[in-house]
Amino acid sequence: MNSDMNAEKVRHPVLWTTLFTILSLLWIYPIVLVLINSFKNKTYIASNPFSWPSGKEFAGWSNFTTGVSRTNFFASFGWTVVITVGSVALILLCTSMAAWWIVRVNDWVAKTLYTLFLFNMIVPFQMVMYTLSGLADDLGLNTPWGLWIVYLGFGAGLAVFIFTGAVKGIPRDLEESAMIDGASVPRIFFQIIVPLLRPTIVSVGILETMWIWNDYLLPYLSLDTNRFMTISIAVQYLKGGYGSVDMGAMMACLVLAILPIVIFYLFCQKYIVKGVLAGAVKG
Amino acid sequence: MTTTSGKTIRRWWALFALPTFLAFIIGFIVPFILGVYLSFCDFNTIKDATPIGFKNYAKAFQDSEFWVALGQTVSFAIVTTIIINVVGFAIAYMLTKAIRGATIFRSIFFMPNLIGGIILGWVWQLLLNGILQQWGASLTLSKNYGFWGLVILVCWQQIGYMMIIYIAGLQAVPTDILEAAEVDGANGRQKLFDIIIPLMMPSITVCTFLTITNGFKMFDQNLALTGGAPANESELVALNIYRTFYDRMGFEGVGQAKAVIFFIIVAIVAMLQNKLTTSREVQA
Numbered sequence: 001m002n003s004d005m006n007a008e009k010v011r012h013p014v015l016w017t018t019l020f021t022i023l024s025l026l027w028i029y030p031i032v033l034v035l036i037n038s039f040k041n042k043t044y045i046a047s048n049p050f051s052w053p054s055g056k057e058f059a060g061w062s063n064f065t066t067g068v069s070r071t072n073f074f075a076s077f078g079w080t081v082v083i084t085v086g087s088v089a090l091i092l093l094c095t096s097m098a099a100w101w102i103v104r105v106n107d108w109v110a111k112t113l114y115t116l117f118l119f120n121m122i123v124p125f126q127m128v129m130y131t132l133s134g135l136a137d138d139l140g141l142n143t144p145w146g147l148w149i150v151y152l153g154f155g156a157g158l159a160v161f162i163f164t165g166a167v168k169g170i171p172r173d174l175e176e177s178a179m180i181d182g183a184s185v186p187r188i189f190f191q192i193i194v195p196l197l198r199p200t201i202v203s204v205g206i207l208e209t210m211w212i213w214n215d216y217l218l219p220y221l222s223l224d225t226n227r228f229m230t231i232s233i234a235v236q237y238l239k240g241g242y243g244s245v246d247m248g249a250m251m252a253c254l255v256l257a258i259l260p261i262v263i264f265y266l267f268c269q270k271y272i273v274k275g276v277l278a279g280a281v282k283g
Numbered sequence: 284m285t286t287t288s289g290k291t292i293r294r295w296w297a298l299f300a301l302p303t304f305l306a307f308i309i310g311f312i313v314p315f316i317l318g319v320y321l322s323f324c325d326f327n328t329i330k331d332a333t334p335i336g337f338k339n340y341a342k343a344f345q346d347s348e349f350w351v352a353l354g355q356t357v358s359f360a361i362v363t364t365i366i367i368n369v370v371g372f373a374i375a376y377m378l379t380k381a382i383r384g385a386t387i388f389r390s391i392f393f394m395p396n397l398i399g400g401i402i403l404g405w406v407w408q409l410l411l412n413g414i415l416q417q418w419g420a421s422l423t424l425s426k427n428y429g430f431w432g433l434v435i436l437v438c439w440q441q442i443g444y445m446m447i448i449y450i451a452g453l454q455a456v457p458t459d460i461l462e463a464a465e466v467d468g469a470n471g472r473q474k475l476f477d478i479i480i481p482l483m484m485p486s487i488t489v490c491t492f493l494t495i496t497n498g499f500k501m502f503d504q505n506l507a508l509t510g511g512a513p514a515n516e517s518e519l520v521a522l523n524i525y526r527t528f529y530d531r532m533g534f535e536g537v538g539q540a541k542a543v544i545f546f547i548i549v550a551i552v553a554m555l556q557n558k559l560t561t562s563r564e565v566q567a
Contacts, residue, residue, distance in 0.1 A: 008379075008380050008381065009380070009381050010377070010380040010381060010382060013381065013382060013383065016377060016380075016382045017382055017383045017384055020377075020378075020382065020384065020385075020388045021384065021388075023388075024387070024388050024391040024392070027391050027392060027394075027395075027439070028391060028394070029410075030406050030407060030409075030410045030439070031406065033406075033409060033410055033413075034406050034409060037409060045409070046412075048413075049409055049410070049412070049413035049416075050413055094302045094303040094306070095303055097298070097299040097300075097302075097303070098299060098300045098302075098303035098304070100292075100299065101292060101293075101295070101296065101299035101300045102300070104286075104288065104289050104292045105289050105292055105293045105296075106289060107289075107293070109296075110300075113300065113304065116307070116312070117307070120307070120311050122549065122550050122553050123311075123315065123546055123549075123550075124499070124500050124521070124542075124545060124546055124549050125500070126500075126502075126521050126524045126525070126542045126545055126546075127315065127318055127542045127543065127545065127546040128311065128314035128315055128318050129525075129528070129542075130318065130321070130528055130535065130538065130539060130542075131313070131314035131315075131317040131318045131321065131329065132310065132311075132314035134328070134329045135309065135313060135314055135317075135329075138329075139309065141309075149306050149309060149310065150306075150309070150310050151310070152302075152303065152306040152307075152310065153306035153307045153308070153309050153310015153311050154310040154311050155310075156303055156306065156307050156310070156311070157311075160303070172286070172288060175288060176288045179288050179291060185291060185292055185294075185295045185299075186295070186298065189299070210396070210397060213399070214397075214398070214399030214400065214401075214402075214503075215399075216399065216400065216401050216502075216503045216506075217502060217503070217525075231399070231402075232399045232400075232401040232402065232503070235401055235402060235405065235507075236401050236506070236507060247409070250405060251409070254402055254405055254406060257398075257399070257402050258398055258402060258406075261397045261398055262394070262397075264397075265390075265394060265397055269390060272393075272397070273393075273447055276393075276396075276444060276447050276448065277447065277448065277451050280448045280451075280486075280489045280490075280493070
């Protein structure tokens with residue numbers, strides 16, 4: 001994204017910068033509004049969300065303490081980390097291996113497998129949500145580490161698809177000469193192929209992280225929610241049974257959910273953009 | 284055709300292909316086949332299913348709420364696909380030009396995509412209810428508020444995502460073609476519509492594909508923003524299916540039948556749309 005050097009000139013550059021500045025400010029306004037309201041007493045959030053929290057409206061950190069204790073927020077945060085990191089690591093390892101095997105073997109078994117993975121990409125989650133969550137329960141996969149396997153299974157399609165595309169671009173010569181030199185197949189994969197796949201691994205990793213970190217329905221239906229929650233489940237859980245929501249606690253939880261993402265974004269933006277582009281493939 | 288090295292690699296199937304395939308069986312193949320089977324059954328749990336033929340489908344077809352939700356989903360997918368792609372493309376087009384701060388603007392427009400749908404639903408509930416309150420209204424007062432609120436939310440979220448893809452596409456448009464056109468006296472408008480947009484068809488295909496399927500599958504934002512209120516009128520089809528499964532006793536089979544119908548529609552739309560836009564692609 002850094003080819004601005006030879007970018008075409010535009011008429012009225014100042015006007016455009018001003019326009020985009022205003023648009024950008026409008027763009028982040030919803031988030032800023034939540035941040036402001038997280039410091040406001042809950043009764044004033046509903047009656048006037050646009051006011052500044054001063055005087056009797058100012059709630060200090062009280063929304064955060066209620067929000068955190070009511071949702072057990074930090075535990076949910078921890079479980080979200082466990083689920084996301086474990087699933088993404090497992091997906092990267094297993095699907096890259098499977099993709100290499102599929103491309104290099106390329107017999108009818110490999111081709112059938114590949115077709116099945118492609119098919120997986122167009123099936124919406126609603127199609128399997130009932131049976132998948134039932135199965136996860138029966139097999140004892142209703143734990144964060146059980147979800148690693150569920151995510152590997154349901155999310156395999158896109159990852160295999162992107163990895164096979166990358167493997168096809170790697171010439172066979174290297175691995176063939178290594179094989180003549182007596183290197184074992186696993187060694188060839190991990191020492192020759194994996195380093196060449198590194199940019200793709202990063203992209204797929206980012207793409208899967210964005211999906212799994214934010215996913216709501218799959219963990220909500222599959223996890224034993226009495227024991228484990230994710231951030232999204234915890235936030236939705238605040239709504240409770242019949243409508244009444246503690247908007248103060250809600251605002252605080254929203255801030256706590258958004259903040260780590262923004263920090264992560266500041267450091268990994270370059271990779272995130274690459275991940276988005278890797279995922280921009282025709283289904 | 285399998286090469287000699289391929290034959291050696293094939294022997295390692297248990298290490299390389301099996302783990303993914305086993306998880307795939309548990310996480311996709313069995314649930315999918317079981318899902319199709321259960322759509323022809325009466326059941327309360329997976330184990331007590333009895334086949335009843337097409338009765339679930341008959342009930343699904345007679346359920347007017349399902350058709351309302353489906354129709355609403357189609358409108359939603361069309362409206363969001365148009366707005367997101369037109370605005371996303373326009374912003375990308377301007378931000379590939381020499382504008383001060385372009386990199387920061389890109390970062391800001393993309394940011395909402397990193398935040399989960401449930402979180403975004405609540406964020407926008409605060410803002411939209413705050414605005415509607417000025418006229419004594421709220422998101423849950425009428426289904427129109429819920430619908431257009433969701434449109435605004437999803438456009439705000441996805442414009443930045445498609446912008447990233449369009450920027451990459453625009454930067455790959457060969458400059459020599461544009462310079463040649465300039466020499467031939469083409470103006471900015473002609474360059475955009477006669478050269479850039481035709482060359483951008485691959486990006487446009489991908490982005491419309493993503494936005495249409497995202498629109499059809501929309502769930503989290505719908506659930507958190509209005510939850511279907513008032514009286515399930517603002518619900519889209521994914522939420523309708525969910526509610527049929529989990530909020531109506533004895534309707535699990537109907538829910539599964541709706542899910543199969545939904546899957547078929549999504550698959551057809553994806554294939555049609557892909558065929559339609561791919562046929563318009565040109566080579567530079």
